[in-house]
Amino acid sequence: MSIDSTLANRNDLESFRSLEARQQPTWPDKDELARACSTLRASAPIVVPAAADKLRERLAAVARGEAFLLQGGDCAETFAEADANRIGNKIRTILQMAVVLTHGASMPVVKMGRMAGQFAKPRSSDMETRGGIELPAYRGDMVNGFDFTDESRRPDPGRMVEGYRISSATLNVISAFTGGGFADLRRVHEWNAGFLKNPAYKRYERTAKEIDRAIRFMTACGVDFEALRTVDFFVGHEALLLDYEHSLTRIDSRSGRPYDTSAHFLWIGERTRQLDGAHVEFLSKVSNPLGVKLGPTTTPQDMVALADKLDPAREPGRLTFIARMGASKVREVLPHLLEAAKREGLAAAWATDPMHGNTITSSSGFKTRRFSDVMDEVVGFFEVHRAIGTVPGGLHMELTGDDVTEVLGGAEEIDDAGLAERYETLVDPRLNHQQSLELAFLVAEMLVGA
Numbered sequence: 001m002s003i004d005s006t007l008a009n010r011n012d013l014e015s016f017r018s019l020e021a022r023q024q025p026t027w028p029d030k031d032e033l034a035r036a037c038s039t040l041r042a043s044a045p046i047v048v049p050a051a052a053d054k055l056r057e058r059l060a061a062v063a064r065g066e067a068f069l070l071q072g073g074d075c076a077e078t079f080a081e082a083d084a085n086r087i088g089n090k091i092r093t094i095l096q097m098a099v100v101l102t103h104g105a106s107m108p109v110v111k112m113g114r115m116a117g118q119f120a121k122p123r124s125s126d127m128e129t130r131g132g133i134e135l136p137a138y139r140g141d142m143v144n145g146f147d148f149t150d151e152s153r154r155p156d157p158g159r160m161v162e163g164y165r166i167s168s169a170t171l172n173v174i175s176a177f178t179g180g181g182f183a184d185l186r187r188v189h190e191w192n193a194g195f196l197k198n199p200a201y202k203r204y205e206r207t208a209k210e211i212d213r214a215i216r217f218m219t220a221c222g223v224d225f226e227a228l229r230t231v232d233f234f235v236g237h238e239a240l241l242l243d244y245e246h247s248l249t250r251i252d253s254r255s256g257r258p259y260d261t262s263a264h265f266l267w268i269g270e271r272t273r274q275l276d277g278a279h280v281e282f283l284s285k286v287s288n289p290l291g292v293k294l295g296p297t298t299t300p301q302d303m304v305a306l307a308d309k310l311d312p313a314r315e316p317g318r319l320t321f322i323a324r325m326g327a328s329k330v331r332e333v334l335p336h337l338l339e340a341a342k343r344e345g346l347a348a349a350w351a352t353d354p355m356h357g358n359t360i361t362s363s364s365g366f367k368t369r370r371f372s373d374v375m376d377e378v379v380g381f382f383e384v385h386r387a388i389g390t391v392p393g394g395l396h397m398e399l400t401g402d403d404v405t406e407v408l409g410g411a412e413e414i415d416d417a418g419l420a421e422r423y424e425t426l427v428d429p430r431l432n433h434q435q436s437l438e439l440a441f442l443v444a445e446m447l448v449g450a
């Protein structure tokens with residue numbers, strides 16, 4: 001790779017600066033911002049380009065219908081909860097869901113956390129008012145604090161450096177769990193240990209028994225299962241804060257191409273996917289696999305234009321569209337997009353985010369979602385793909401491994417009053433551990449029929 005083209009790639013990374021960047025914090029102190037960016041620019045990458053390339057290959061298999069993508073984690077990670085227990089619980093949930101899907105559908109599952117960087121949030125309103133006092137809205141721990149005080153809500157660029165440190169530590173814990181025997185498929189039962197008599201757990205236990213039996217049989221036949229000790233686990237987040245993403249972008253010494261080393265996978269949110277906006281421009285210049293959220297107002301023209309800009313070479317694995325239509329709209333809007341994608345020969349993989357189009361306020365005032373709507377959107381996503389002959393490639397979820405009460409319904413039938421018991425999220429409601437497993441069983445059934 002010549003020095004000239006490496007320099008050209010570096011300069012190219014500045015093109016977003018003249019365009020409108022929505023949903024950015026108003027950093028009050030520009031010197032603090034410059035200091036934080038320069039610290040990040042001098043810091044080691046969180047992920048290396050080769051690992052992002054590996055994910056791109058796996059996502060190419062997803063686009064072909066040879067693997068299924070499972071992406072999950074908090075709406076907003078927090079610094080306070082980046083401890084080994086919480087991280088372990090999330091990983092265990094995703095691994096259990098993956099086991100259910102792999103077993104049910106006989107299909108490899110690409111596992112990815114909304115983790116190790118999901119610290120910045122787009123908001124509907126810049127300001128929040130409580131008791132007559134108006135302060136900047138909480139925009140995620142990488143921007144400001146959740147406490148409703150002047151001091152805490154002031155955007156602080158130093159939080160990006162802290163977010164970098166915590167993301168690196170989180171990925172370190174993830175690697176320790178997924179590479180150190182915890183993820184060993186021969187321990188499928190242990191992941192369920194300590195849980196109650198909920199139907200999803202009983203069903204999981206049956207699946208685990210069958211897997212155990214199959215492994216014992218194959219071991220007796222002489223198959224070596226050492227490869228099952230570890231799993232590949234990728235991380236991704238919404239590439240919202242352009243100061244952070246730009247400062248962590250590095251030129252890959254192998255190819256001379258830029259990679260955003262803050263995560264393997266970056267996605268562009270529904271609120272920042274304008275074709276002429278700074279987010280689409282910046283991400284079009286990095287070589288990571290990318291996602292774009294597509295909400296119910298997306299037109300086929302918007303979608304094709306995004307693919308032309310972000311994946312002009314139609315490279316399988318480069319682009320994943322994440323449809324978040326809402327249960328009431330998925331059957332009406334998605335067919336037009338899939339027809340156009342098919343007609344234009346787009347290479348994109350398709351995932352469903354059945355969370356963000358189904359947000360409601362409960363009568364007790366909680367921001368919540370109905371588990372039945374979440375399920376219905378997933379079913380609709382599969383129905384539409386089946387009707388058009390395209391590939392339903394994955395699931396993008398807001399979930400946690402903990403026993404929270406944030407989403408209405410599920411086998412434990414969390415009701416309006418029940419939400420108050422353990423409503424812990426700072427932004428959007430997440431499926432709890434057992435609701436996540438219930439959903440995995442449904443998707444496994446859908447995949448068999450797909």
Ligand SMILES: O=C[C@H](O)[C@H](O)COP(=O)(O)O
Pocket residue numbers: 075121122123124125356427428
């Ligand atoms: O996670 C998605 C958005 O950031 C979130 O739903 C916005 O929430 P708000 O409408 O409460 O600002």
Ligand SMILES: C=C(OP(=O)(O)O)C(=O)O
Pocket residue numbers: 075122238268269270271293324353356
């Ligand atoms: C902000 C999010 O979603 P969307 O961009 O789809 O609204 C999110 O995934 O938390």
Ligand SMILES: [Mn+2]
Pocket residue numbers: 075076356398427428
């Ligand atoms: Mn969210």
